[in-house]
Amino acid sequence: MTETTSTLVETSSVGLTLAGRRILESIDLAISPGEIVTLIGPNGAGKTSLLRIILGLQKPDSGHMYRRPGLRMGYVPQRISIGPTLPMTVLHFLSLPDRQPRAKRMKSMEELGIAHLARSQLHTLSGGEFQRVLLARTLLRDPDLLVLDEPAQAIDFIGQTELYRLIDRVRNERGCGVLLVSHDLHLVMAATDRVICLNRHVCCSGEPETVSQHPEYQAMFGPRAAQALAVYHHHHDHHHDLTGAPVESEDTSEREKEETSHAR
Known part of the structure; x- marks a missing residue:
């Protein structure tokens, strides 16, 4: 393991077996x-188990x-889930389990654009509002x-886009690292720096566009999922190999024309 003072967390050859079933191998x-890192993979790929280890x-029963x-x-x-049988306002919820000062709770809500919900009952919130409350509490x-x-x-889709933009802003303003878990790479394409595709082992990793073109990603999610990412493609003066490393292009203009035609 080569952890440095700038590394927040690092796993090295981590493995896990539960009930005789191999869940993770050499992660x-x-x-x-x-940095925003997104962990993707099908159901049963080991994403939740890896989160629990982190x-x-x-x-883990092997690795470090x-x-x-x-x-x-x-x-x-x-x-x-908090139902109507447990009346609780947003402001009260944010005080649990550590009773933070009211001013700090309000500041956290203001940061996420939900200060107006302070006295709302939790069970009345929309899905997007409730996720912002959970994020504010964190x-x-x-x-x-x-x-x-x-x-x-x-x-909904618009709410998802807004949430990922918000996560990106929090990262930029606070400088914290972010580990996201998602089934859908196309939903987090614009907000993530690096993608790790997991299916018990790390199938591939790198920038989202790179991962979407990787044979193991396409084998798991199908070529149509990769094509769905075309709308998010951006143009730059280099491309990336399958490890995510930048490779200078000899003819940028021709490649940009090709990417534009694919995105249509």
Whole structure:
């Protein structure tokens, strides 16, 4: 393992077996401050198990797990439900379990554009509003690393886009690292720096456009999923190999014309 002072978390050859079934094999992953990393893969790929290992909730049975000393992590789970039988305002919810000062709770809500919901009952919120509340609660801990498990579930497409833009802004303003879990690469394409495609092992990793063209990604999600990413393609003066490393192009203009025609 080659962790540095800038690395927030790093796994090296991490493996996990549960009930006689191999869940993870030789997982290498590192996240740095200010970086958004998206973990994708089909159901049963081991994404949740890897999150649990990173969060310290599960010990791997092989390999090594490194966390920067004093690392503060914030976690937004995939599902949480609070029904009308438990009346609770947003402001009260943000005080649990650590009673943060009211001013800090309000500032966190203002940062996410939900200060007007302070006295609203949780069960009356939309999916997008509730996800922002969960994120605000997590930010109260001033995390160095945000871990978000399928944060856009139960949110419409426009709401998903807004949420990912918000996560990107939080990363830029706070300088924290972000680990996202998603089934859909095309939904997080514009907001992520690096993608790790997981199916028990790391199938491929790199920039989103690179991963979408990788044979193992296309084998898992199909070529139509990769084609859906074309709308997000951007033009630059280089391209990337299958590891995500930049490679200078000899004829940028011709490649840009080709990418534009594919995106139509």
